[in-house]
Amino acid sequence: MTAPGTEVFAADPEVGADLAAVDWAATPVGPPDGWPQSLRTAVSILLASRFPMWMAWGPELTFFCNGAYRRDTLGRKYPWALGRPANEVWAEIWGDIGPRIETVLTTGRATWDEALLLFLERSGYQEETYHTFSYSPLRDDDGALVGMLCVVSEDTDRVIGERRMATLRDLGSDPSAVRTEQEMLTFVGGQLGRNLHDLPFTLIYLRDDDGNARLAGSAGIPPGHPAAASAVWPATVLTTGEPVHVAFDGPAFGDLPAGAWPAPPTHAVVAPLLQQGDAPCGFLVAALNRYRPLDDGYRGFIDLVAGYVAAGIASARSYQSQQRRAEELAQLDRAKTAFFSNISHEFRTPLTLIMGPVEELRTRLTDADPQVREELEAIHRNGLRLGKLVNTLLDFSRIEAGRMRTRYRPVDLAATTAELASVFRSAVERAGLTFEVDCRPLPEPVYVDPSMWEKVILNLLSNALKFTFDGGVRVAVAAADGHAVVTVSDSGVGVPEHEIPRLFERFHRIENARARSNEGSGIGLALVKELVDLHGGTIAAESTAGRGTTFTIRLPFGRAHLPAEAVATTAQPTAVSAGVDPFVQEALRWLPDGSDGADEPDGSDGRPASTGAPARILVADDNADMRSYLARLLRSAGHRVTVVPDGQAALEAARADVPDLVVSDVMMPRLDGLQLVAALRGDTRTAGTPVLLLSARAGQEASIEGLEAGADDYLFKPFSAAELLARVRANVELARLRTHHARWRTALVDSLQEAFFVCDDSGAVIEINPTFTEILGYGPEGLPYAPTHPWWPDPRADPDGYRQVADAFGGLLERRRGTDTIPVVHRDGHRLWAALSFNQVDDPETGRFAIVGTFRDVTAERYAVQRDSALAALSLRLSRADNVTDALRGALAELRELWQATSALAVVFDRPTPTVIGTEPGPDWDGLPEAYRRAVAAARERPLLTPVSEPKDGVAITLEHPDGTMVLHVEPRAGRPFTDHDETLLALLAGHLTQGLRRAHQLDRQREIALTLQRAILGPAELPAGFAVRYAPAARPLQVGGDWYDTVELADGRIGIVVGDCVGHGLEAATVMGQLRSACRALLLQNSSPAGTLTALDRFAARLPGAVSATVFCGVLDPASGHLTYSSAGHPPAVVARADGRTDVLDLAQSRPLAIPRRAERPEAEYTVPGRATLVLYTDGLVERRGRSIVDGIGRAADAVQRGRATPVEELATSVMERLTPAEGFHDDVALLLYRHPGPxxxxxxxxxxxxxxxxxxxxxxxxxxxxxxxxxxxxxxxxxxxxxxxxxxxxxxxxxxxxxxxxxxxxxxxxxxxxxxxxxxxxxxxxxxxxxxxxxxxxxxxxxxxxxxxxxxxxxxxxxxx
Amino acid sequence: MTPPLTLTSSRRPDGVAVLAAAGEIDLSNARTFASALAGAVSDDGPLLVDLTGVEYLDSAGLAALLPHVARIRIVVGELLAPVITIAGLTDITTVDGR
Known part of the structure; x- marks a missing residue:
């Protein structure tokens, strides 16, 4: 698919491919394989570059571009644009760029355009863009201008970013810190109006107080435009706080301003004006640039604008409120100054009108009645004081207003200061302080305003005197470092360190400082500082709390530091002005001088009481005039008034004598009014006393503070006399009503026949009634009586009495209720007995308890009881006595105890040398002191039974003793008075004793006979060696009973041993026993066989009534060998405790008791007592215990003997008896016989x-x-x-x-x-x-x-x- | 009364001189014992004082023995052993355990 020549596009496979796809043949440049080298080169450069470029070639300026241009600029026009004429490709901007291209092609010079705004339609809408580009000519192989190359960079983001940044910067560039809201909005509007690109128009709405949005500012749109009405914008933004994007849709948006653009905006953003922590304060409407998308950058920009506006509004508002506050304060300050100034002036006028006539009256009424004089003086003094205060305030307001008229004159500062100080000398010395003035001449005069200087010095001196109680005050003037240095020092209470910085602050008063007076406004030192400042000087204070304070003023010499117009160069003769008088007068009033009404008569003395019942009123005020005024006022109403100068004195006075009402100032030295109230309320005696506080500090807070402290009423100064009297009357009456039941109670208590008292929980007696005083002599004036109470017996003279009272007192505090009879001492020293009963009562308010008690004087009853009990005790002693001497000893012990006597002696004149009998062994007649013998001999001559009492020698009484006359002498312990009661009692007891002795004497003789007889029947007087016996009759005072023991030495050297027990005990049994014993003894001597003896005794006993069933153990012992023959007639077996610790029981010859008929022969057994063994014979009384077997008893007895086997037999007998005697004594007669073999x-x-x-x-x-x-x-x-x-x-x-x-x-x-x-x-x-x-x-x-x-x-x- | 005291002087077959005493020697007859001792002691050889027959010897008897300790040997019965021990004569005394 590769067309010939398309290799020229190889540099960019993508764009190259599209270029290759162009039907170049249809264009003026023709197919690529025919392109001149210059074009090929240009195209390859274009495609290889990463920089955005496009080029136009040929007559139609055919369009080429590279990948970078396609991406940044061409947008949707690619690949359509490739190979098209340039004016077709960029038709929308050809107006802008065509001429530039034309220029290039004609001139051959390149062009340069920076950030040129171009509205591109590359994204489906007209878009605001900025480009920087250069057009450079392209020549063909021949050098002819055939095209141009454009190198482009797009600047849109940069340009728009800078523009927005500039707006934000301008918004933030407000030169003034804060302004009013409107100024701020205007400024914002101005700034926003400068960027109508990004913000074609803006509207700022603020929320008003009703929550509605109100237009507050705008830019780019007239405020009256329909779109400016707040209703067209979504108000939700005010509640949600979120921006809203709004499209302009509706009639209100019909004719919108376009801002910087050719067409009006189509959308807007409504952004909230956010405030920290609160709902938005408004919103900003920002119309949007229709040529830019609403991207994050744009949104952020609008947010920042809104944020700025919001912050500006907040700061303007805060500034405004601060401004308002500052202005209010300044206004207040101005008003205050003006007020002070005015009021001071206003005060001065009436003051002058008062003081003038007062002065006049003082001179005219020199001879008037003293009370009138006193009142006039009070007016005068207080007029001076008020005048001084007013002048000080006036000085301040003048300084404040800069209107202080100063006239600085050269003054001999040392002399002037010394003179000023001298006027204080008398006041200082009257306060008992030393006063030292050390004013050395200065090298040159000091420029001062004399009247101001006077105030400086007087204020400092007055201050020193006020806070100094010991030591003295010192004023010194000297020169130092080019300054005059004036010091005022005192040795007073000083200022705490933390208070020193505030010392010169106006109206600052140091709280709780001990002072002669609490009067004062806290402006004296502030004024001093202001005045010293006016002189260009400095003042400093140094102080140590408790040690004193020193103020040091330094004034520069010369006048360079003073305003020239205020300096007078001529000296003026200095004279102490009238201004010093108020200072001195005031200081003198702080010092005690007595003339405060304290000694004036009460209204009750002759003056008619105006209203209500007269009350006893305690007045506490530190101002002598006020004290005196209050006293006069209250006395005029008929009250009885006591005045005191401070809270402490008031407290003491109230405790000494509880008044009906306390009227007290709040601010007082030592103890202030509030503390006084608290102290009174804390004391049970004064807790109910009403208190009326007087204070100069008006205001609800002050009175609440007072009432909270427990005051009953509160009155502000100044008050009228009528108001005070009315309040006093109301409070007294209220208190009386309140205490009605208390008074009823008091009346009741006072009428009691018994003494009545109330103790607090510490035992202090806090209330008593008249009977109390009558019985003990201690009155209410001494209340409270703290323990140890004065009526307690002296612990040294009467320790028993003291202890008794102390015990009773202990019970008082510990027990809920009780009764006691205790010895107490009357105030006059006589001793009496009180029967006390008491109850504890809880005080529900305090949670503490009190003791309410009553007592009666039972001294007389007590003596009667004492007499009876002494007689009873003596009778008991006498009845127990075995003989006359015992009887006498017992009686003496009784007497001694009764009178707590140091000695009680009886002297019987029975022989030439009298016999002396004491409670314990003592000296005989010759051993007694001579004086004593004489006194006793003298007493012998007195009539019988008549006590002779000698103050030092005790008391003696003579009575009859069976052997002769007897003198009884009792010496009571020191301090124990021997009263009439005691003498009567002694006589009575002596009479009783006489009879008792006679009876004892008779008994003695009878008993002697009886004992002789008893001993005769009991047993042998002497025992053979090795024997020990014990005998305990069950019946006293007999010394014999039904049991017996006997040893009979037989002719052959053997010894008959007998232990027997007749039935019963007492005298009857003893007589039977005596006969049986004698018979047994006789029979043994005849017939040395125990069995034979007992058999013979059977016959004897059968004939003797009471002898039947008697038991007898009879044995015959050979002491040489230890051989024993024995027989028992129903008697418990003998026991032998052997030296090796074993015990033998001799029970091999047991048979019937005596006289019980049987046929059987009486048995007889034999036993040999081993060496060092102990033979034990006993009667059942020793071993029988109720509820226990006799075998146990025998075991116990054997054990007791075993325990003592290592002791001599006599000791053993004692220890056996001790061990076996039951706690309550033996119930039956006991006989015990021990024999240790061999005998010694x-x-x-x-x-x-x-x-x-x-x-x-x-x-x-x-x-x-x-x-x-x-x-x-x-x-x-x-x-x-x-x-x-x-x-x-x-x-x-x-x-x-x-x-x-x-x-x-x-x-x-x-x-x-x-x-x-x-x-x-x-x-x-x-x-x-x-x-x-x-x-x-x-x-x-x-x-x-x-x-x-x-x-x-x-x-x-x-x-x-x-x- | 004088306690019984028999004094017998003899010579054993081996030539040792023997003074045998029987009875009790106390303060009352110690002199007799002393004289007999003095007579029997000689320089020729040790004298054997046979006290096995003596039931009682007190300090007076001991006093009669002491001057001659260098020249006598003593034989006593158990009963006298404590006295001889206390007198410190054990080294010249044999206790006859009979």
Whole structure:
């Protein structure tokens, strides 16, 4: 298919193919194979180039193009355009390009066009395009101009992008920062109107307050155009916030402006004007360039325009509101300044009119009534104060307005300052402060306005005095660094560091600073600074809180720094002006001087009460004039007024005496009004007191603050006298109504016959009634009475009383209710008894509790009870006494306890030397102090039963003792008064004692007889060696009962042992027992067989009433061998506790109790008691316990004996009884008999060596009986032998005498004692030889050895442990 | 009363001199024992003091033995062993275990 010559198109296969397909023969250029070389070359260059190109050749300018041109420009005209005449191909723009081509072909010069707008129709519509191109001539082989080559680049994107960018840039190039909304819209309109290409017309709509869109700006379209009506645009954009694409369709769009284009737009975009965080504030209608597609770039452009408009509107609006606010503030400031200025002026006029006449009156009324004078002075002082305040305000407003008239004159600043300071001297010194003025002459004058300087210095001094309480104030002037330096220092409260920067700020007041007065406006220091500034100077403050403050002013010398027109070169004589007076007057009023109405009479004193019942009113105000005014006013209404200068004083006064009403200023030093209210409300006594606050701070907030703090009412200064009185009356009446029930209660309480009190939860007594005061002497003036209360007994003089009260008081706080009788001390010192009853009550408001109590004086009843109980106690003591001495001792103990006496003694004049009896062993008659003996002897002469009381010596009373006259002497403890009551009681008790002693004396004698008899029937007075017994009768005071024990030494050396138990106990059983015992003893002596003895006793008992069923254990013991024969008549078996810890029960010969008829013979058994074993006989009282088996009891008894088997038998008896005695005592008689085998060895022999062998023999035998082995026995023999030899050789070397040897055994050891009656004198030279060796032997053989040497002889105690 | 004390002087077949005591020696008869000892001791050779028959010997008896320790040998029964031990005579004493 390749036509000849088409190889020329080979450079681009695609376009080349299309070119080849052209019917070139039909064109003026002819078929390709006939083309001249120049054409071929041009075509091949064209096709090979990547740059868009087209060319025209030949007479018809036949069209060629390459692939790049086809893509960028030709569009839909390809491939139709190939081979066609150029004017046909680019017919639509031929008007533009034809002439250019013509020029090229005629002149041969190339053309250059940059960014030429061409409306191409390559995409189906007229499209705005921009191209940069060059036409260059093409010549044929002959050099003739036959065509042209066009090299093109399309710039459409660049051109349109730059155009849009320019619009956005212009919109953002607003030179002014912010403007009004309208200005901003106008500007926007202007800018948008400059780009009618992209925005043929625009409309800006803003949402008005109703939410409707309102046309606010436009560009490219007159505002009156139908399309500008807001209704034609979709208002949904305001709610959705999304842009809408709108086609112009409808009558409103009939005649639209075309903008920069020949034809009007067909579409628009409606874009919202978005605001951050809010609904759109409007929308922008942007008509669209109909020659461009609405692509992303175009949409983005419109969005940015809308964004700019929205931001501009927002910033304009915010600017406007700020502007408005600033202007309002400025307006306010101007108004304020004007107001101050005006009002100050307005004040000055009436002030002048007040002060003039007041001055006049002061001079005219010098002799007037003091109250008139006082009131006049108050008017004058306060007029001055007000004037000063007004002047200060006026100065400010002048400075503010720049209207301060200054006249700087050369002044001797040191002298002037010193003079100004001097007027404060009296005030400072009256405040008790030091005042130092150190003003050194300056080298040259300083230019100041004298009246201003005066204010500077006076303000600083007044300030210093106000805040200084200790130390002093110092003013100094000196020159430094070309400046005059003026310092005002004080040692006052100082300024906290964080407050210093604000010190000179107007109206700034340092809160909570302690000051002499709370008065002040906070402008003094601000004014000082302004004034110093006017002088071109500086002021600085240095301060340490609590240490003081120093203000330093530096003024330049010379006048160069001052405005020339305000400087006067002539000096003026300085004189302290009238302006200082208000400062000094004011300062003086801060100082205490008494004249504040405090000592004026109350209205109740003669003056008629105007309305209502007079009330007691406490007035607190730091301003003396106000205090005095209030006092006068309230007194005139008949009230009783107390005045105090601050809240703290008010609080103290109110607590001391609760007023009916408190009238208090709010701003006060120490404790302000609000704090005072809080403190009063926090105290139960003052919680209900109404408080009326007065304040200069008007406004709802202030009063709410006051009422919240608990104030009852609030009154603003200034107030009229009538208003104050009305409020006072209302509050007093309201409080009275409110406290009606409280007063009723008070009346009720006051009328009580009993003392009444209320304690708070700390125990402090906070309320009492008159009876309380009557009984204790303490009145309401001392309330509250904090514990320890003054009526408590003295802890040293009366510790018991103190403790009793302390205990009762503890109960008061801990228990809900209770009663107590306690000793208390009246204010005058006398002691009384109070019967107290109390109840705790909860206070529902505070959640705390209070104690309400009442008490009666029960002193008289108490003494009656005391007397009765003392008598009862004495009777009891006497009844328990076994004899006269016991009775007396008991009585003395009772007396001593009763009077808490240091001593109670009885002296019985029974012999030439009287017998002294005390509660405990003490000195005898001769050991008593002489004075004491004399006093007692004197008392003996007094009538019986008449107490003699000596203040220092105690009290004595004489009574009859069975053995003679007796003096009873009681010495009460120091501080314990011995009252009439006490004397009566003592006499009564002494009488009682006399009878008691007589009765005891009789009883004594009877008892002695009875005891002798009882002992006679009980048992042997002396026991054989090795025995121990215990006896406990169940019935007291008898010392015998139905049980018995007995040991009978028989003729053959054996010992009969008997333990028996008759039925019952008490006296009856004892008589039976006595007879049985005697019978048994006699029978044993006749018949040494236990069974035989018991058989014989059966017959005896059968005839003796009460003896039937008695039980008896009877045994016969050989103490040498330990052999025992025994028989039991119904008696519990004997027990043997062996040394090896085992127990044997001797129950092999049990049979019936006595006199129970049986045929059987009484049995008899035998037993050998081993060495160091303990035989135990007892009656059932020892082992019987209710509800427990007797076998258990026997086991317990055996155990008790086993536990004590290593102790001597006497100790063992004690420990067994202790172990077995039940807690409540024995219910039955108990007899216990113990025998340890062998019984102890007791030898006494002359101290001669010849006795040693005999002694050894005896000891050897005893050791054998005790079951001691041969080796141990040998050791004992040697040790005892050596001890005896020592006694012979040393103790009795020169004198005759006896040696005593004793040996006893326990289960575990042997105890041996060798005692002589001589003194061992061991010669030095023999000490180390065989006697020394003797002691060595003793120590080696024994486990323990001690040698006791005494006047009566030497005793060697030895112990040998038995292993 | 003086405790029983029998003192027998003899010579064994091997020529050793023997002083045999039987009974008890205490303060009361120690002198007798001492004299017997003094008589029996000689420089010719050691004396054998036979105390196996002595049931009791106290410090006085020991005192009689001590001056002669260099020239005597002692034989005792078990009963006397503790006393001899305490007196420090063990090196010249034989305890007869009979």
């Amino acid at each position: 060895l007791e030898l006494e022999f002359p101290a001669e060596s010849g006795q040693l062998a005999v002694t050894r023999t005896a000891l050897r035998g005893w050791l054998s009986r005790a079951g001691i082995d041969r080796m141990t026995a040998q050791n004992v023999l040697v040790a005892v032998g050596e001890a005896c030899a020592n006694a012979i050789e040393h103790g009795h070397r020169h004198t005759a005498g006896n040696i005593r040897l004793s040996a006893s055994a326990t289960a575990d050891d042997l105890r041996l004692t060798v005692a002589d009656s001589g003194r061992w004198k061991i010669p030095e030279n023999e000490g180390n030889t065989h006697r020394g060796r003797g002691i060595l032997l003793m120590r080696a053989m024994m486990h323990q050895i001690s040698i006791t040497k005494g006047a009566a002889g030497t005793t060697v105690d030895m112990r040998a442990r038995i292993t």
